[in-house]
Amino acid sequence: MRRDLCCFNSSGKRQMRSFSDKMGLHDLLIFCIFFSITLTMTGAVECHRVLEFCQRNDRNIPSCLESTMRNCQTPRNVPPPDPDFYMKNMHFSEEAKLKTKYGHVIRIPSEAIVKSGGMENVSVSLKVSVLSNSIFQAPSVRGSVHGRVLGVWLGEQDLYNLSQPVKMQFVNTSQNVSGKCVFWKQSNNAGLWSSEGCNTSRNNIDFVCSCNHLSFFAVLINPGSVQDAEDVHRLEYITYIGSSFSVLFTAIVIILFLIQRKRKSEHSVVIHVQLSGSLFLLHLFFLASTLGSGTEKKPVCQCLGLILHWALLATFTWTAIEGFHLYLLLVRVFNIYIRRYLLKLSLVGWGFPIITVVICGLAGSYGKYSLTESNNNETNLCWITDKTVSYITVNTYLGLVLVFNTAIMVLIVVKMWQLKLRGVQTGSRIRRLWKDWATMLGLSVILGLPWGLAFSTYGPLSLPGIYLFTTLNAFQGVFVFLWFLSTTCKSTHDERTSTKDISMSNFSS
Template identity: 40%
Template sequence: MWITLSVVTLVWLSKTQAHDFCEDVIYECKQGNVSWTRCYEDRIATCGLRGRFAPNFIRLRVTSSQEAEVSPTLHHRVHIPPSALQRSRGAVSEDEVLLVATVINSTFFQLSPPPGRGRGRAALPVHRQGTILGEAVLAVRAGNHPVTNLSKPVKLTFKHNKQVEDGTCVFWQESWLEDGTGHWSTDGCDTNDTGTEFICSCNHLSFFAVLVNPVLSVGKSNAVTLTYITYIGSALSVFFTINSLIICIFLQRRRPEKAIGVHMQLTGALLCLHLSFLLCSLWEWLLKESEEGWICQGLGLCLHWSLLATFTWMALEGFHLYLLLVRVFNIYVRKYLLKLSLVGWGLPTLTVMVCGIVGVYGKFSLDLRDGNNHNSTVQMCWMSSQFPQRLLVSYITTVAFPCLVILYNSCMLGLVVFKLWEVRRDSGWKKMDKEKGSRLWKDCATVLGLSCVLGLPWGLTSTTYISLTGIYVFTILNSLQGVFMFLWSLALTCKSQSDNNSSVRDPSSQKMMMTSFNN
């Protein structure tokens, strides 16, 4: 008898070496060059447990003719219909099948670039990105045969709190390179959010998760308030940018300067931006239903063009500031404003022409959800929601490009601050205690004014993901950018009059004025 027990014990120990425990299987499979998910699925059926139970791990034999429901954790539940269990048996006549359900940390799944063209019509749309809910991936395995294309789906439940929104059920699809990477796909999975749970209905068994984009819930009242702030701010910006153009034209006639010409171009781009935004947002009330097609595409094109033009001219403002601060002497460029205009207006025009040819523009639908999980849809003329590569175009032209502009102009603003400090240090401002306060306020006003001209308030986009206050600050500052440009134009007018008066009293001050960055 003891010989038999010894043999059984040795066999069991040989199958449960240190690397064969269920807790260590994933690390062992990750070290191999083959598909680690396939290795993991194969080995969790035979791995050993260090104790009687393993955390987040369930393995048991279930009857294939009955429904099976297991919960590896308090937040995860799996419901498998009999048809799925019977298919997992294959041709085996046994009535029971082995069911394994476990939860894996999402850090083990490394994303690969999106699938390229030529891999089926759904190759691009099924690729999803986001944050894994709870960093938990639910792995489900049944029987010895793959379970796919089920008529009655498998239901997987992921509990969550009400602060998580926009969840999408996905499964892990490995890369065709079999290098251990892959992507999250929605193929064969439907999502149902009950408010406290995401219920995923999938027609196969695999590694499942819920991709979420945590969005700050502003509530219905705040959403209405922000909408009114945006519309009123844009309307005010339209009015004040028109006045700013009048002021710039007046200044240009009195004293032709390249800086005023650049300000004029930026003001014109801002005017087009706010006008286009108001038209695209209010198109449902302005147009008849039969006229929505080509007119909405045109409005979306105009909005995209004016947005690109605004950021391009902001970048050119930073470039002009660089010439005035760093290359103070010998900055004459033949047909300078003409060359800037070719870049400022030509680059956005070329971009929207390409986008228009490929059919980017159209009706854009945005699904919103308030704190009570009530859904609503907002529509406007922008990049069409039906265009398969809309996200790629949007990321490049409305995320990557503005980020580069804001980064560059932030460096230019830092250079301005350094130059101001250098000028005050050389002029001995420490000895002028009476004038110190007034000079400090003037310098702060200059920095704040330049921040608005250079478009740095757009850099507050990141604060909209942190707090409701950040959303309000971002909305107010950017909707009123036209008003700030008007105030800057008034400051230039006052500066021009002050410089003219000082030049009459002291002709030597005219030379200083020509090298000032305000010019």
């Protein structure tokens, strides 16, 4: 046997020598590079350096953190030099608890420790990283990330569907905001904040997130949201009832106009009807979007969101056209004939919103939009999911329309004041006063000035502002119907008076 062993050693040495002779410097370099890459991929990165490694080598930092942190190297008996990284070995018989210097408290149930591989004599590593929210870029209008993001890992396995939730406490620095617990849901090369599997509660002031899985966690806040669930339900009732009435009364306006088509209508009446049509579509598809948001078919919700956006932009555009028409009647007065006037206004009123929503639709800006409430319930709507698109096409456009129509309203008030000083108005003083106020309120609705209350829903008077904004704009269709009725009756009365005067003059002659 000794002899055989000696023969084996002798042949082995000859083979190794032969292999080293054949292996050149170039092959040795390739082997070393491959070996170093293999070490890196199998967890050669130290845990406290994973963030630095991902920022340097990967564009999708959350995905890199998720995959690398599970297999990173954990130095023994050496505290991590990164103050935002925490690590603790946990045994299966105890509940894991870890605190950060920012006030976060993370509690891991024993069930999660057992599922991650923890046994009687085997411990698992709990890793927590406090990250900047700038790492996570997601197109969302649901709110902004409150403070920092927590990344939580336990062992090397992915944990989900836990019967005992993982609880995380986030410090709330402001009492006047409502928040919702979310986690980072990775999808291909992008990600988004999702609330699946997470519940939100309050511990006095702080937010407590209870989730049935591990991931990156944060709290989305919305400073303009309603805090009390009862207020939310009241506002929902006002919105649904008001929108239903607006659909009904704007439909009546359109029907009355179609019945009277034989008689030549003034341009103002036709523009009122066009505005009524846009409001009819707006409230109708708002109700449809709230119902359609529960569907699992994503294209259906995207289509409803696109149509709702188009109807809203059409409403804003027709209110601006109302202001433009009043400018021609009250300021220019003379030489205001425009060839094919109504056709050109219709192309602007309906065409501009179509172009806008087509561009937004091609950019994929529509989907399910969730409104966050304080009691962890959600009111979903098929709407714009991109915050930038919402700010530009809704907030900015509405602001421009309101500035223009407010200037027109000021001109109308000046004209009315000049007529009053000249003594042109007739009738009793009280009657004139009521008539002036009714005219002002009617024109305010036609010019869309109640939409400006949207900018008053923030600050100390946010709750009264939300109630006032919701009520006036939900019932806007009813107000437009009353204005249309008053103008139509006035026009009919003037025609009858004029006909009567002509008849009397002919009789006397």
